[in-house]
Amino acid sequence: MTNETNAGKDCTRAWEIMPWVLQATAPPEQGEWLMHHLAQCESCSTEFAQQSRLRSALALPADVAVDVDTGLKHLFERLDAPEPGTLPARLQWGGRLTKALAVAVLVQAIGIGVLGARLWWDQTPQYRTLSQPASLEPAGAIRVAPEASMTLADWNKLLHDFDLRVVDGPNEVGAYTVVAKGSPATSARLLQELRASHSIRLAEPVGDTP
């Protein structure tokens, strides 16, 4: 039993070192031990002969025909071919043209963007609704507060008679800012006439407003 176990261990060891003995890279003592074992073990001896034959077969030249001279010629042609970084002048010029076009497109895109942004900000309306506060009262403006009972027709007639134009209002108390169409300067006479009108509750020059 012990002998059989030892024999099994020896066969395993022989199996492991066979490739390296065949390569002649195993230490000399291993080679000697294997030769000694093979002399006593027919099975391992047959296996070693088989592996030796396998090694001989693998040492044969490749069975796929590849010509070394042709391959070398192709390699040198490849080495002589221009590398991607050193393209012919015509192709390099084409590359530069492509880059220039790309830059031009980029500049155009930026320009369009800037113009678009300016257009967006300039879209502030050129008109102003009467509900919006006046940024600056025109010269000669008069603030007029009509009576609550005054009709629209009477208001229009008054504006027409005094040749006035509404530039602002009504404000929180219902007053409008008006200016004379002809002369922007506020005349005392115009103020008196407006104040004398029975349908006008208040008429004051804007500049005098406290």
Added chain:
Amino acid sequence: MTEARDEIDSRDRLLLQRMAAGDRAALETLYRAYHGGMCRFLSRLTRRADLIEEVINDCFWVVWRKADGFQGDSRVSTWLMGIAYRCGLKALRQRGDEPVDDYALREGRGPSHDPDEDRQLRDWLGKALEHLSADQRLVVELVYGVGNSLEEVAAIMQAPVGTVKARLFHARIKLRNVLPVLAGESPAQRGKLS
């Protein structure tokens, strides 16, 4: 054996130094020295002669450009075979090809001028390798054909040594059962490790 390989490695290192200086004659010498071995190695991966030539040239293209970057951590031959292996896998990937698992699809096997004994041996080997996976064939080629150690094969295939050892073990088990049958013997009574 080791001394002989050391001498070859010294020669290869000198060639690489000359190549780094732009010496094409050194490139040609190295190319011719490894062409046969690389052909055989790559023929375990693909049976297409045009692809093998392309992969060898890809490999030497890389070697030519990186000759001055060789660190010297391994033998030059190990470095070269590693590059060839990776170029081979890359070429197969780009073409959507798989390594030749059906090793029976052999083209132009055995030049007609082969001696009978060589032809028989080649035929016996070809049939045996049909039973192995591509990785197993490559490991067998590198160990038995080229004479690489497990560590060198691991460096070439960029795989752990344990993986290479397992591939070699399984390949040997398969061959152990197949080779005697192919040789007209019986594998019976020889299966202690199978």
